[in-house]
Amino acid sequence: MPAYYKLTKDELQREYEKEKLFFEQCKAQKLSLNMARGKPSKKQLDTVSGLLTILTEAEDCIVDGVDTRNYGELAGIKCAREYWADMLGCKPEQTFVGSVSSLNLMFDVISRAYTHGLLHSPRPWCREEKIKFLCPSPGYDRHFRVAEFFGAELITVDMTWDGPNMDQVEQYVQDPQVKGIWCVPKYSNPDGIIYSEETLARFANLKPAAPDFAIMWDNAYCVHEFRGEYKPFPDIISMCEAAGNPDMVYEFASTSKITFAGSGISVMAASEANIQHFTKLFSVQMISNDKINQLRHIRYLKDKAHTLEIMRRHAKIMAPKFRVVSEALHRLILPCGFAEWNEPKGGYFVSLNTMPGTAKRALELCKQAGVEMTPAGATYPYGVDPRDRNIRIAPSLPPVEELEKAMDVFCTCLKLAALEHLLEQ
Amino acid sequence: MPAYYKLTKDELQREYEKEKLFFEQCKAQKLSLNMARGKPSKKQLDTVSGLLTILTEAEDCIVDGVDTRNYGELAGIKCAREYWADMLGCKPEQTFVGSVSSLNLMFDVISRAYTHGLLHSPRPWCREEKIKFLCPSPGYDRHFRVAEFFGAELITVDMTWDGPNMDQVEQYVQDPQVKGIWCVPKYSNPDGIIYSEETLARFANLKPAAPDFAIMWDNAYCVHEFRGEYKPFPDIISMCEAAGNPDMVYEFASTSKITFAGSGISVMAASEANIQHFTKLFSVQMISNDKINQLRHIRYLKDKAHTLEIMRRHAKIMAPKFRVVSEALHRLILPCGFAEWNEPKGGYFVSLNTMPGTAKRALELCKQAGVEMTPAGATYPYGVDPRDRNIRIAPSLPPVEELEKAMDVFCTCLKLAALEHLLEQ
16 A cells, blocks of 8 residues: 555545445444553553552551551651652652642642742732743643643643753743743653653753743653663752752652552652642641552552562553554554654553644544544643644553554544545645 | 639649649659540551451452542542442432542632632632631631631631521621631531531521632531430531522531541532532542542441441540540549530540630640640631630540540649639739
8 A cells, every 4th residue: 555645536535435444344343442541451450459468457557656547747658758769869858748649749739839839939820910831742631731720821842852842941931921841751641752861951950030930740651661671760850959940840750550540659759848848738738648558559569679570560561552553553554654653662652643634533533433542632732733633542451452453443544534634635 | 622713812822832743743754645636546546457458359449340440430439429428418429539638628629719719609719809718616727727728817706505606607698708617517626516407507598698608518527426326417418409509518528537547538528510510620630539448448338327336436445535534624623613615425526615814824834744735726717716715635546544644734734824824813
């Protein structure tokens, strides 16, 4: 099959009919397949279910003189703070251990910035005339939504192979209304890009006009290689400190994709001054987070070295799924010449750019054929991809057999949408 | 020992010296006793530690087709919503199951009212010129602090034996700046009062000027009898609905004092419209709460009937402690005639009014003698008790032997502060 752009209208029409026939056959099967969200599979959850029986006796719940069953220890139990410091390369005093959701910690930071201000805010963000937030795109829809929820204007920053376009970032932060940026520095969602050392250095050395500019550093995939060796990653907190910007960065991580997606533990890491500031703010809303679950995790995960061993178990389950995606795209889409995609070594996604103007239609067709995908546009501010081409593929949830089927349907839908587009011209 | 008010200056002086001697002896013992917070004791936590082993296998985590280990079910798993509906007498659709902390749910309601507004808010509270919150006092310091945190002016409402003074409440709600009220309707914190049926009816029938007036109904002690039988309590949500105020009340509860104080599950209950509204708002900040912990709780607690059985185990541990408090006060304070206190049948506190102008000093003396108490004034808005007389005694944490010692010290400090006060006059 030659590239679509080389075909005549008649040839395109024949391709269309062929694909359409296959599409109708799929539709008739009333499939229900899901590649919409970065959800771990049942097999992955099973492989870490030893977590359920790691604490069984009352006495197991007592650690360092703290009874984790009772109130207290707002910032997290000692060993949990040490664990996260080990994982991220920062200090225990620079951590606040949260509940199951790092998203909730990010939300709380922005929410508190809005209602009360951050450490260096001249006033709460709700008293600013206008605020803006930088959104490297394609990016994570839930990040963008948090900033939008608090009235920020979302500004798209392009993604490059080294991370966000730092020329744009450095330009934008000269505007004092620009209050922050969302980052997924390792295996970015959805591109799977690892920010380069130069990008990190430029982030640490930013000189924003806003004294309370916040780098929201969502290190969601810090140990999430599924192909090749673990790739060490610098500690952004000490880099910012060395550059004279100690309080500029708020880092986040969680065990959502290490243990249980719905019942892990999360962390915020930042300068000690920031952690003290937020611990004080958090004391208004809670007495403590779930310390039993913290201890359960620390007893099970032990330390970074052992966590990396567990991640190799996940990798064994994840790698074949990314292979299915890659093979299907190479076999079915590459020859048609209208799309490109990444081949990440970690994270949870494959980011694909299809023929401009056809992503939405392709996913509409997927839906008709019983394959649920992240909505088109979701990876851009306001859910609008200006070129209507980016699609996030999340292959982690379905078993390999289902995934193969889902990718067949998906590729057919991509082709159908592209062919419709070309035939209309 | 006769009542202090009958004594001459010389007799008071002799009493003072006697108490002072005992006080100095206590001080020399370098005690470290705690009656500051409503924390369950180790014995209570041990009695429910079967919770730790109720889910052990991967397959145990699947319920009603939902894998609780994965993302999803933002409002809580079905059986957890049913459990809370059973407990509170409302419908499952009227519940949102939260994380370990009901305080966090209350905070989120007020926080969202401030940033976005409630269902019937003309505008977010942060865009109001001024907001006010009613605080029946003595009350719970953490409630008051949440409203204060969001800039509300706190208005003291007197507590009566039937609950808040409803004449005052009905008067105050005619002011459109009055946006809500904090209530602990059953075994109020700290008075241990159960709101009367008339009080409940007057709450349900309030006609506030603010269309978004919020009754914050913290039913923290809904099944927390430690003496006598369980006392059924009407469902405020259906009462408000019947009175034409369906969306006026937000009810809260948790298992913090049923299972583990730091690792329970919580709930917000409200009209279905309110729950839908908040589920949508919460979808911005989280994907789901800890569903494994929800299921763990439901499997362990089963239903309301079985929960009441577990509460009887707690009662067996709690009752002797409240007896110690009561006996010490009767023996040491009653004859002196300068203080009065409640004798609750449930909840976690004894509320004591000592000689006006001496509460702060008494607790300062307690501190010197190694007995930690809730700070004086904490039960009033802004931490200031206008008569400086209310003290919250929280006897749950220390074992009985320690509690006896602590109460001896406490009573001596009460007396010393009263005697100092009388001698100064």
